[in-house]
Amino acid sequence: MLKLDSFFGLLVDEERSDVFHFMELIDINKVIESTKVVKTLAKQNGKNAAIVNVARRQQILKLIKPLLNENMLDYEASYYTKEVNTSSEYDRRYGSEEHLLExxxxxxxxxxxxxxxxxxxxxxxxxxxxxxxxxxxFDRCWEILSQESLHIVEAYRKSK
Structure with a gap:
């Protein structure tokens, strides 16, 4: 079970967008790869098929859903200008939330x-x-994923 602390200090490479990178960042590879939908689609279409990557992204969002839907601290502009923003529990929580959302x-x-x-x-x-x-x-993120992967899903449905 992921916790908010799993995202504390998370550094995301500016240039990478592959789903495997995102799974490695928080060490969820085995969890995602063992889901029924990912295993089934990978078996049918190949491990690196675009539709399988969409399924992986869906499973990641489902995994972090409880964290996304928790109450979060209000936006605080001063957090981004502090010289040290990890000195208190509040700052650490805010930073973890920020990385989770990103x-x-x-x-x-x-x-x-x-x-x-x-x-x-x-x-x-x-x-x-x-x-x-x-x-x-979570619903908003799911909607974004649906919009961004619509062409992949439609192509997959047409091929079936």
Whole structure:
């Protein structure tokens, strides 16, 4: 079971967007690869098929869903300008939440951190933290993943 502390100090490579990188960051490879949907799709389509990577991203979001839907601290602009932002329990919690939210958006968007920073049609970490939308944070991330992978899912359905 993942905990919020699993995301404390998480460093995401600016250039990478592959799902295997995201699974390795928080050491969930075995958990994701052993899910029924991933095993079945990998067996049918090959381990590196695009549809299998979509399934992996879905399973990652499902795994972090309880953390995403927890109550979070309010956005605090001063956190980003502090010289040391790990000195208190509050700061450590805020930092862990920040990395969790960033991680969820990167997984959902299927883009690297660098590309996502320039992507204005996808919400940012602050907006996800504020949860200024009707659904839950998990639902919002799931919607992003659905939009970003729609072409893959449609191509897979047409091939069946």
């Amino acid at each position: 991680y969820a958006l990167l997984v959902a968007a299927s883009k690297s951190k660098k590309v996502l920073a320039d992507e204005h049609k996808i919400i940012n970490v602050k907006q996800l933290r504020d949860a200024a939308f009707l659904e839950t944070r």
